[in-house]
Amino acid sequence: MSGADLEKLIQLLAKLPGLGPRSARRAALTLLKKREQLMTPLGEAIQAAAASVQDCSVCGNLDTVDPCAVCNDKARDSHTICVVEDVGDLWALERSGAFRGRYHVLGGTLSALDGISPDDLRIASLVRRAHDDGVREIILATSATVEGQATAHYVTDRLASTGVAVSRLGHGVPIGGELDYLDDGTLTAALKSRKTL
Amino acid sequence: MSGADLEKLIQLLAKLPGLGPRSARRAALTLLKKREQLMTPLGEAIQAAAASVQDCSVCGNLDTVDPCAVCNDKARDSHTICVVEDVGDLWALERSGAFRGRYHVLGGTLSALDGISPDDLRIASLVRRAHDDGVREIILATSATVEGQATAHYVTDRLASTGVAVSRLGHGVPIGGELDYLDDGTLTAALKSRKTL
Known part of the structure; x- marks a missing residue:
């Protein structure tokens, strides 16, 4: 791997959650292969969002x-x-x-x-x-x-x-959850919050 | 989720290999939380690499x-x-x-x-x-x-x-590989390329 710009890009991509050093290299390669469709728009979108997105002063959104x-x-x-x-x-x-x-x-x-x-x-x-x-x-x-x-x-x-x-929020069995895979705390909470049918 | 700039950023991040819609949202949140340390440098690194990195005319690197x-x-x-x-x-x-x-x-x-x-x-x-x-x-x-x-x-x-x-390149058992987990093709190749000790 070579080029200071390239290495800096990979290092920064690796700091994103979900990307490690290896997947950051793959991401950088994908960006460089799709310069027009992905790389330039992403660079612009990041800078646009950095400039325009802010914390809501009421709720923090x-x-x-x-x-x-x-x-x-x-x-x-x-x-x-x-x-x-x-x-x-x-x-x-x-x-x-x-x-x-x-x-x-x-x-x-x-x-x-x-x-x-x-x-x-x-x-x-x-x-x-x-x-x-x-x-x-x-x-x-x-x-x-x-x-x-x-x-x-x-x-x-x-x-x-x-x-x-x-x-x-109510505690209990998540929808689609199988009892066998649930932890003791969830089962205890689900029993306590049981509803009569 | 709201803000056109934010949604565009998430959509573009989701196109990177290794990031899906959910991890792209997490990545966008991380970027917005670390504006100075990560978001601005990454935007600049993407645009610098897009402008400076090119295919080598000799070998394609x-x-x-x-x-x-x-x-x-x-x-x-x-x-x-x-x-x-x-x-x-x-x-x-x-x-x-x-x-x-x-x-x-x-x-x-x-x-x-x-x-x-x-x-x-x-x-x-x-x-x-x-x-x-x-x-x-x-x-x-x-x-x-x-x-x-x-x-x-x-x-x-x-x-x-x-x-x-x-x-x-030679075919055979990868270093650290356990025979039990190797496919038939690799085992056949490894047998064919056996070396006398």
Whole structure:
């Protein structure tokens, strides 16, 4: 492999999640083979997105407008705020189409190990939003991990004084999931949350 | 997910080998989170490489100079040319450090199905290079696939009139390979190419 430009490109591509050194080389080769159709458009798209995409000042979503399209959408239910860890989680919920309210992106989870304190997350702005007249329910959709649950507990405490109803996502058997492959924690949660038929 | 710039970026990232729609979204999120350290440098590296990296007019390698660094390197053995399908194969051989001669990149394999004829590959220029005084041996390092072997046969025929010695890579058990996991073809080849100790 040769050419400083080429090596720099491969090194940067290897930093993307899902690409290692080997697949970054393959990606660089593909780019150089498809210069007109892929390489030039991708370079332009990266620079266009870097210039135009910004954090929504209300909810923390990424969009080219501020407030973002979700916050701006008058047709959405403004009484309910769904709190997620990350923009990727917001996108996943949007793809499901199951939620038509507003979002609030914390920007991570509390973590003593990584030195992430409440001040590093969008918690103060969530409490401010909870004081708004219209908000009636806040759904905590953090991950079902230790960090996600600890963050949810902390956020619940902070929201206690606002008087807004706080809920969390239901735990149980994922749709399509086979019991044999589920961990003990999920099975215990599924048993506890059983429904009468 | 929202913002036309963002969706375009994700669509283009999903065209890279190794990235699907889901990992392209993750990659776009990572880029937007690491704007200074990753996103801007990557955009610049893509555009710099698109502008500076070109095919070597001698061997077909990709480099910022023409002829490429391998063809320009006076310390390398100019009597031997290793013929590979793709620039990625050239890089793999270079990483191994096992070959110190010159290369010739065909740019693919013959394929009736994909409509790739000898004129679409760098075969004519290989025959011209074989007529050069210095060249004594041409090593065919095409893949051990049907297409790779068919291409090697065709190239051998075309090189017959030049009088240059033509060889191919040895077949056998890969280093670290367990017999139990090898296919019949490899075992047959390994038996045929056995060496007395």
